[in-house]
Amino acid sequence: MAFATETDLRYPIGKFERPESLTDSLRRAFIQQIEEAPAKMRAAVAGLIDQQLDTPYRPGGWTVRQLVHHVPDSHMNAFTRFKLALTEEIPTIKPYLEALWAELADAKSPIAPSLDLLDALHKRWVVLLNSLAPADWQREYLHPEHNRKMSLDHPRPLFLARPPPRRTHHRTARTQFLALVSECS
Numbered sequence: 001m002a003f004a005t006e007t008d009l010r011y012p013i014g015k016f017e018r019p020e021s022l023t024d025s026l027r028r029a030f031i032q033q034i035e036e037a038p039a040k041m042r043a044a045v046a047g048l049i050d051q052q053l054d055t056p057y058r059p060g061g062w063t064v065r066q067l068v069h070h071v072p073d074s075h076m077n078a079f080t081r082f083k084l085a086l087t088e089e090i091p092t093i094k095p096y097l098e099a100l101w102a103e104l105a106d107a108k109s110p111i112a113p114s115l116d117l118l119d120a121l122h123k124r125w126v127v128l129l130n131s132l133a134p135a136d137w138q139r140e141y142l143h144p145e146h147n148r149k150m151s152l153d154h155p156r157p158l159f160l161a162r163p164p165p166r167r168t169h170h171r172t173a174r175t176q177f178l179a180l181v182s183e184c185s
Helices: 025-045 064-087 112-131 134-138 173-184
Strands: 139-145 148-151
Touching: 025 064, 025 112, 064 112, 064 139
Parallel strands: none
Antiparallel strands: 139 148
16 A cells, blocks of 8 residues: 655645535635636646657656546536536436546547636536535535545535645746646546
8 A cells, every 4th residue: 555755746735635624715715726727737738749748747657648638537527526416416426437538549639628628617617616505515415436425515526625735936847737737636
């Protein structure tokens, strides 16, 4: 079993830690991160050539290209989970095999469509999130992999339920990309 350490590249900004509770202020911060994520992703990959996109971002990991495609895949699933929970009584969501999705042909294709998809998806997701009443955040879905109900107020569905990484002038492009992907996935 691998443990996350400060040098563990799987967790460049640290392993996910659930806050004690989600306040309105935290929710607004998470929604703002969702709103800003597409532009940050575009900036992180701007100017990369195919050779760079096809390089794994960490040893044994996916390529940068696969990660760029993964983020909208993951966020489409999250968006759908929100909509199911808002419109059905405790729906059972459908998990997906993200490692296998990352091997499909579209995960090896040009990244522009996925960047555009992320833009459009996040615009709609932010509208939906900003429209939620306090009671809506208590709506639940059943996650079969965890065999438990999860509310929309649980930070995991927001994906971004952790503080933004510390920004320094000495961070390498690779570390910036790792932090961005960690923020977005």
